[in-house]
Amino acid sequence: MAKAIDIGTSFLVGAELKNGKEVFTIERDAFFVMPKEDFAEEMLHDAGAKYLIKGNNIYIVGEDALKYCMITGKQENYRRPMKKGVLNPGEEEAVPLLEKLIEGIVGKPSFPGEVIAATIPASPLDQDQDHTFHKVVVERFLKNLGYDVRILNEALAIIYAENPTSEEPTGKAPFSGIGISFGAGMTNLVVSWRAKKLFDISIARGGDWIDEQVSKVRNVPVGKVTHEKEKRLNLDKVDPKNSIHVGLEIYYEELIRFGLQQFKDHFKNNQTVLESPMEVVIAGGTSLVPGFVNLFNRVLQETGAPVPVRNVRHAKDPLRTVAKGSLVAALSMEKKKQAAKEQGVSATSGQPKAENGSKPKVVEQGTPVPDVVDVEAKN
């Protein structure tokens, strides 16, 4: 009916409805390169590995890429097409590989022109990044597959998935709140009111940045830091004798503080005045560590926020919230397209269809003419 894809630095998450329930397809956003030697392809095929072949190289993709990296110990052959939320400028050869991964997740459209919502981050404040190329490549590829592509800010997708509300004099305003996505490559924040994006920022720091900083100051491999972070860290109970955990706590706090400070500094330039306290919803893999929301609350108390905050909560499924919200948006768009078709209105022109091929009638005043609405304005 409609689909969604969250193209993250660490994981690709697809979403669609099957038998009334949302089904997510998750794959690691990575590949492992090896030379195409005798029997290599045969062995990989027998082992059930997913791979691509180009010239004299085999590219093992997804979770299998990480497995082969660990088996062979060849870290330098393990590569990621994405860096800091967008296509890795140093891995341009990997773009076609990423496209095949995306195709493997979303497949071909169920019908021509099926809506697909794809998330991209906003341009980061703290880094010069080639954001346009990333957007153009994603749009182009999905269009070539036959989809009607809608691009969506990933923090706004959190709002659509979790539906925070604010109390207004006229009643509860749905899809109103602050969505923050703490990803591996980037952190995105959006302020939304009734599903409209009022303000957004992005910073080029995320889980990878935390790992790299701790690795530098503690002089340990990044992989070890990541392992400690994902398996053993609890921000509510940091062991002061564990130097890696202490380092992680410091940089987690720094990440949150920096993000909130940027929010405060840049929101000043916005014309928006919000009086009703808003709910903050947090998602993203970097927020999975136990104690993250408590730490966020503590830092928020210290730094403050430019809009009144009612409460802070974690998304129900932080890893898949963005994909779920994108699916909500895609389904909503598909519904509107269907409704427009049923009313006999051309979706692109907004004019009623001529029944016999003659000049279309002028739309009478007051007749609802749904436009094809982009889910969000341009970044």
Place this chain on the structure above:
Amino acid sequence: MWIVKNSLRATITLRGLGIQIPAGSEFDLDAIGRDTAEKAPQVAVAIEEGYLKNVFKAPREAGQPPSAPAAPPDLSGLMTSKDFESFKQQFMDELKSKLPAALHGINSDGLKSELEGFRKSIADDVKAAADEIKQVARDKILSEKRRILADQNLTEAEMKLRIAFLEEKERELEKNFDTIGQKIEGADGDVMDKADLLSGEI
């Protein structure tokens, strides 16, 4: 004159015409003859694709020979730091050789202090000139750095080139799978409800 500019970040080579235009540089196509340049398909394609941008094209007059490339700016009048140093040295040597004779027989404290003041003033002027030269170099480096950073955003032509390159690479790939990834069913089942609600808001 027919000036074109290379809008890419790579050198453009127009094969068969013996022209290479470095990234961001301008070139006068009249150097190869207006007729040749206008008839060359390489030039037409480069302009059409946006690799070369027209900066200035003088109207062609009948029988007008191709204009010579612009002469490089005349830098002969400018003083380099080397020239300045050698002038300074020359001046000091002259001063040293002539001063003892001029001072012979004169034993005046006033004159000595005047000369000391004169020497100090020259030293200050030389230092100021050296600082100015350093500042000019610093400003030049800064502006070059800013230019390079600003150019990180791709032009439309560069975007086209990269897309064309991607399409080429896509055709080379063979895969052994149709679908990929682990499937997980969501627990909420509220996606349709939220989509209905969102439809009312957008």
